[in-house]
Amino acid sequence: MAGAPDKKDEQGTLYAGDAGFGPLNTSGAEGGDLRLEQSDFYDFLGVPYPFRDGVVGAPETMRARALDCSGFIRMVLGHRARYPLMSSDGSSGDGLPRTANGMARSKVGADVLPLTGVAAEDRPANVDQLQPGDLVFFKLDARAKDRLDHVGMVLGYDTEGHLIFVSSREEINGPAIGDVGGVSRLDGNGYYAKTLRSAKRL
Structure with missing residues (x-):
């Protein structure tokens, strides 16, 4: 979260604090993405991370x-809460995959809102069963074609009774709850409510 104070463990490794989404996209790629994706939790930490399949995640300076x-979800559930992590979507073994699409289509957890497709008509009809x-x-x-391309975590209800979530x-530019880029509500007809396709409970 913006302005969050740094927190470090006994070894002096940063594990919480102000986080961005990713480095600026200076290539002018099609679609005009402002920032690059693919920043995982070990990039935030700035230390290598050995996965169970033998792959070592190497942080990039940029x-x-x-x-x-x-990466934000993997930081919260994996690094902080010790839920098993996969090094990629296709790596061997169990655990939480690397991408939103990998997580959504994996066998981990229970499908609270099963994925039926990625088209507008595949939006879940009801979100009342979702829990924090x-x-x-x-x-x-649309450039992601059949891939799901965003993941967040349900927080509960706001002061007006709307179901909200947090995501990076x-x-x-980082983990947030709010209206920038779309209101953080899962009910109604806002941007994220209309683009919701599935949900899992770990």
């Missing part, structure tokens, strides 16, 4: 203190 949407901590998956970018967003 991604320091950055977490994309799935559930992972919610979205279809935001390009538009606000």
Whole structure:
């Protein structure tokens, strides 16, 4: 979250604090993405991370203190809560995959809102069964074709009774709850409510 104070463990390794989404996209890629994705939790930490399949995640300097949407979830559930993590979507073994699409289509957890497709008509009809901590998956970018491309975590209800979630967003440059890039509500007809496609409970 913006302005969050740094917190370090007994070894002096940063594990919480102000985080960005990713480095600026200077290539002018098609679609005009402002920031690059692929910043995982070990990029934020700035230390190598040995996965159970033998792969070692190596932090990139340009991604320091950055977490994309799935990297943020892996930080919270994996690094902080010790849920098993996969090094990629296709690596061997169990655990939470690397991307939003990998998480949504994996066998981990229970499908609270089963994925039936990525088209507009595949939006879940009801979100009342969602609980705090559930992972919610979205279809935001047509360029991703059949892939789901955003993930967040349900927080509960806001002061007006709307179900809300937190995620790391390009538009606000990091983990956030709010209206920048779309209101953080899962009910109604806002941007994220209309692009919700599935949910899991770990």
